[in-house]
Amino acid sequence: xxxxxxxxxxxxxxxxxxxxxxxxxxxxxxxxxxxxxxxxxxxxxxxxxxxxxxxxxxxxxxxxxxxxxxxxxxxxxxxxxxxxxxxxxxxxxxxxxxxxxxxxxxxxxxxxxxxxxxxxxxxxxxxxxxxxxxxxxxxxxxxxxxxxxxxxxxxxxxxxxxxxxxxxxxxxxxxxxxxxxxxxxxxxxxxxxxxxxxxxxxxxxxxxxxxxxxxxxxxxxxxxxxxxxxxxxxxxxxxxxxxxxxxxxxxxxxxxxxxxxxxxxxxxxxxxxxxxxxxxxxxxxxxxxxxxxxxxxxxxxxxxxxxxxxxxxxxxxxxxxxxxxxxxxxxxxxxxxxxxxxxxxxxxxxxxxxxxxxxxxxxxxxxxxxxxxxxxxxxxxxxxxxxxxxxxxxxxxxxxxxxxxxxxxxxxxxxxxxxxxxxxxxxxxxxxxxxxxxxxxxxxxxxxxxxxxxxxxxxxxxxxxxxxxxxxxxxxxxxxxxxxxxxx
Numbered sequence: 001x002x003x004x005x006x007x008x009x010x011x012x013x014x015x016x017x018x019x020x021x022x023x024x025x026x027x028x029x030x031x032x033x034x035x036x037x038x039x040x041x042x043x044x045x046x047x048x049x050x051x052x053x054x055x056x057x058x059x060x061x062x063x064x065x066x067x068x069x070x071x072x073x074x075x076x077x078x079x080x081x082x083x084x085x086x087x088x089x090x091x092x093x094x095x096x097x098x099x100x101x102x103x104x105x106x107x108x109x110x111x112x113x114x115x116x117x118x119x120x121x122x123x124x125x126x127x128x129x130x131x132x133x134x135x136x137x138x139x140x141x142x143x144x145x146x147x148x149x150x151x152x153x154x155x156x157x158x159x160x161x162x163x164x165x166x167x168x169x170x171x172x173x174x175x176x177x178x179x180x181x182x183x184x185x186x187x188x189x190x191x192x193x194x195x196x197x198x199x200x201x202x203x204x205x206x207x208x209x210x211x212x213x214x215x216x217x218x219x220x221x222x223x224x225x226x227x228x229x230x231x232x233x234x235x236x237x238x239x240x241x242x243x244x245x246x247x248x249x250x251x252x253x254x255x256x257x258x259x260x261x262x263x264x265x266x267x268x269x270x271x272x273x274x275x276x277x278x279x280x281x282x283x284x285x286x287x288x289x290x291x292x293x294x295x296x297x298x299x300x301x302x303x304x305x306x307x308x309x310x311x312x313x314x315x316x317x318x319x320x321x322x323x324x325x326x327x328x329x330x331x332x333x334x335x336x337x338x339x340x341x342x343x344x345x346x347x348x349x350x351x352x353x354x355x356x357x358x359x360x361x362x363x364x365x366x367x368x369x370x371x372x373x374x375x376x377x378x379x380x381x382x383x384x385x386x387x388x389x390x391x392x393x394x395x396x397x398x399x400x401x402x403x404x405x406x407x408x409x410x411x412x413x414x415x416x417x418x419x420x421x422x423x424x425x426x427x428x429x430x431x432x433x434x435x436x437x438x439x440x441x442x443x444x445x446x447x448x449x450x451x452x453x454x455x456x457x458x459x460x461x462x463x464x465x466x467x468x469x470x471x472x473x474x475x476x477x478x479x480x481x482x483x484x485x486x487x488x
Contacts (some may be wrong), residue, residue, distance in 0.1 A: 003034060003035065003036055003039070003108075003419070003422050003423065004036065004106075004107075004108055005036045005038055005039055005104075005106075005107050005108065006036070006039045006040075006107060006108035006109065006110060006422055007039070007040050007042060007101055007102060007107055007108075007109050007110070008026070008039070008040070008041045008042065008110045008112065008418075008422070009042045009044060009097070009101070009109070009110065009111045009112065010022060010041065010042065010043050010044060010112045010114060011044045011088060011111065011112065011113050011114060011115050011119075011123060012044070012045070012113070012114035012115045013042070013043025013044050013045050013083070013114075014043060014045035014046075014047055014049075014054065014057060014083075015045070015114055015115075017114045017142065018043065018062075018114055019057075019058070019061040019062040019065070020062070020065050021065075021173075021412075021414045022112065022114065022414060022418070023041070023043075023058065023062045023081075024062060024065045024066050024412075025412055025414040025415040025418055026041060026077070026418065027066060027073070027074070027077050028066075028411070028412065028415050029415055029418070029419065030073055030076065030077045030080075031070060031073050032409075034419065035080070039080060040080050040081075040082060040102075041080050041081050041082070042081075042082045042083075042084055042097070042100050042101070043081060043082070043083050043084070044084050044085075044086060044088070044097060045083065045084075045085060046085065046086075046087065046088075047085060048085050049083060049085060050083075051082070051083050054081075054083035055078060055081065055083075058078065058081065082100050084096045084097050084100050088115065088119055088122065088123050088126070089119065089122045089123075089126075090126070091125075091126040091129045091130055094126055094127075094129075094130045094132070097130075097132070098130055098131070098132065101132065105134070105136060106136075107136070108136065108138070108422060108424075109132075109134065109136060109137040109138070110137070110138045110139075110140065110421055110422060111123075111127060111132075111137065111138070111139045111140065112139075112140040112142070112421075113139065113140060113141055113142060114142045115142070117141075117144055117145060117146065117151075117155060120141060120155055120158060120159055121154075121155070121158030121159065124139065124158065124159050124161070124162040124163065125158075125161075125162065127139075127162065128161075128162045133162050133163065137163075137167065138163075138167050138168075138169060138421060138424070139159065139162075139163050139167060139168055139169065140169045140171055140421055141155070141159065141168065141169065141170045141171065142171055143171070143172065143234055144225060144229060144230070144234075145170055145234070145430075145435055146435070146439060147224075147225075147229060148439060148443055148446060149436065149439040149440055149443045152435050152436055152439045153436060156432040156435065156436065160432070165431065165432060166426065168432070169420075169421050169426065169429045170429050170430040170431075170432075170435060171417055171429060172234050172235060172238050172428075172429075172430060173413040173414055173417065174234075174235045174238060174239065174342075174372070174413070175238055175413075175417070175428040175429075176411075176412075176413030176414060176415075176416040176417040176420075176428060177372050177373070177376070177413050178376050178402060178410055178411070179370055179371065179372045179376045179377070179378075179402070180239070180242065180372065181416075182370075182378070182402070183242055183243070183344070183370055184242065184251075186370075186378070187247075188247055188248075193368075194247070196348070197323075198323045198324070199323065199324055199325055199326050199327045201348055201349055202327055202346060202347070202348055202349065203327070203347045203348060203349045203350070203365060203478070204327060204328045204329070204330065204347050204473075204476070204478055205240075205243060205244075205327065205328075205329045205330070205344070205345065205346050205347070206329075206330045206332070206344070206345040206347070206473075206480060206481060207236055207239050207240060207243070207329070207330070207331050207332070207343075207344050207345075208331075208332045208333070208341065208342065208343055208345075208480075208481075209231055209235060209236060209332075209333040209341075209342045210332070210333065210334055210337040210338070210339060210340060210341050210342070210464075211333075211334070211335045211336070211337060211340055212289050212290070212336065212337060212338075212339065212340045213335060213336070213340075214284070214294060214295075214297070214300060214311075214335055214336050214461075215297065215300050215303075215311070215335065219300060219301065219302045219303055220302065222309065223303065223304060223307055223309045224309075225309075226309045226310045226311070226313075227281075227310050227311055227312055227313045227333050227334060227335070228281075228310060228313050228442065228445060228446065229446075231313075231333040232313055232315075232331060232333055232442070233438055233439065233442045234438070235333075236331045236333060237264070237331075237438050237441075237442075238260070238430070239344060240263065240317065240329055240331065241259075241260035241263045241264060242260070243329075243344060243346070244263045244319055244323075244324055244329070245259035245260050245262065245263050246259050246262065246323070247259075251427060252427070253425070253426035253427045253429075254426075254431075256427050257426075257427075257430075257431045257434060260434060261431070261433055261434050261437055263319060264434060264437035264438055264441060265437055266319050266320050266321045266324075267317055267318070267319055267320075267441050268317070268318040268319070268320050269441070269444070270444045270445065270448075272448075275444065275445065275448045276448075277475075278315055278316040278317075278472065279313070279314070279315045279316075279445060279448075280312075280313065280314045280315070280457065280465075280466055280468045280469050280472050281310035281312065281313050281449065281456045281457065282310060282311065282312035282313070282334065282456050282457045282458065282459045282465055282466040282468070282469070283296075283297050283298075283307070283308075283309065283310060283311050283312065283455070283456035283457070283458055283459070284296060284297050284311050284312070284334075284335060284336040284458075284459055284460070284461045285297070285458045285459065285460055285461065286299065286460075286461060287336070287460040287461030287462040287463065288461065288462045289336060289461055289462045290462075294336060294461045294462070296458075296461070297309070297311050297336075308449075308455055308456060309456075310449075310456045311334060311335045311336065311456075312332075312333070312334030312335070312337075312456070312459060312465045312466065312469075313331075313332070313333060313334070314330065314331065314332040314333075314334075314465065314469040314472055314473075315330070315331050315332075315445075315472075316328050316329070316330055316472060316473070316476075317329040317330075317331060328476055328478075330472070330473055330478075330480075332465070332469065332480070334459075334465050336461035336462065337462075337463065337464060337465060338462055338463055338464050338482075339482075340373070340374060341371070341373060341374065342371075342372035342373045343369055343370060343371045343372060343481075344369070344370040344372070345367055345368070345369050345370075345481045346367065346368040346369075346370075347365050347366075347367040347478075347481075348365050348366040348367060348368075349365065350363060350365045351363055356391055356392075356393060357391065358392065358393065362393075363383055363393065364381065364383065364395040364484070366380070366381060366382055366383075367380075367381045367481070368380055368381075369381070369481070375401065375403070376401075376402045376403070376410075377399060377400050377401040377402050377403075378399070378400040379397055379398065379399050379400075380397070380398040380399075381395055381396070381397055382395070382396055382397075382398065383395060383396070384396035416428075417429075464480065464482060464483075470483065
């Protein structure tokens with residue numbers, strides 16, 4: 001589907017996200033000739049830079065993040081970029097932006113707010129006050145979308161005063177990943193899985209997003225946020241929704257988002273007992289990652305010495321529906337872990353009886369592993385006969401590597417999501433009631449931690465998190481996937 005002509009306005013256009021992700025994503029689409037010849041990217045920032053000074057910053061800061069640079073395309077792409085300096089909180093300074101935007105009402109106009117969320121309301125109000133919030137315009141909200149339920153509701157209300165719900169794109173870059181798209185295809189494009197996608201056949205589901213890196217230069221943000229707000233409330237819950245949702249009536253935005261919302265509303269609410277039993281929070285201490293010594297969280301630059309911020313969280317969730325009653329969903333995310341990966345593991349129930357001359361407990365349960373990063377693909381673990389005399393079974397793996405199977409170049413998450421915004425396609429973006437439902441479920445955890453006078457459990461950097469995480473899943477007689485892998 002071809003794009004119509006557009007003006008894309010990046011608030012925070014000189015910031016880290018714009019330079020590392022957004023501008024490279026748009027360049028990649030220009031390489032593929034997806035951008036109309038006259039489309040423009042207007043970068044808004046606080047720095048009183050000239051156009052040349054900003055383009056020098058793009059050359060030095062954004063260009064290094066490109067995999068390949070075609071000189072002709074780069075010249076064409078940079079010619080689209082306009083820099084506008086203004087104070088986002090003061091409508092009186094928006095004159096240069098008004099002048100920079102084209103007045104043609106047929107144009108698609110997108111405002112991408114790559115700014116702290118406390119600026120969302122002010123920017124939207126100022127866009128309205130200066131006549132820039134037109135019925136044909138769209139606004140993209142970058143996370144974090146609130147710190148709790150009240151602030152999320154406030155964001156929805158403030159932005160909703162200026163833009164209609166179908167103009168608001170709440171972005172979660174994980175939903176733009178190729179494998180997440182393929183999860184929808186896997187579930188609803190094949191008859192094979194749907195009869196088995198339920199409590200009668202599935203033992204448990206594990207969703208893990210693990211990072212080797214520490215906090216880096218994000219301490220100012222991260223210490224006030226933590227792993228629960230930064231990763232679980234959005235990325236992990238969105239993945240859970242796609243795994244667990246009922247078949248939508250179509251791929252239309254509201255059909256998919258209605259199905260996801262139903263999952264969020266069906267999540268079993270925590271009680272004081274389950275809050276203590278089913279949630280583990282941790283904080284990394286000094287250790288080694290890939291053989292390199294790394295400091296503890298509290299020894300990172302600018303870290304508070306007595307910080308209680310969690311860098312790891314694992315929890316057990318349950319969904320009160322006929323399809324999923326009794327099936328535990330284990331969610332886990334952390335920094336400074338043993339490996340960098342994002343994956344969904346759907347583990348099926350064990351065979352009820354072995355007809356072979358080996359005990360039933362020697363059979364690994366079948367599992368479907370959906371890998372989101374670093375190598376996107378699907379793996380199905382089955383039991384198969386080992387070569388040679390006799391009937392001895394061992395776990396074998398069927399693998400679909402997206403890069404090998406499909407030779408076409410893959411889009412990065414932000415490329416796909418930006419294209420969807422420009423096309424007006426809302427399917428991969430959270431609706432306001434989704435956002436509030438996610439916060440409603442998460443908030444009791446935050447309240448519990450605030451009331452509880454305890455510190456996060458320490459874990460050594462370069463491991464898979466606190467031992468309490470293994471104990472959490474172990475109480476159900478289960479193991480995390482890396483713990484259950486058979487020894488060679």
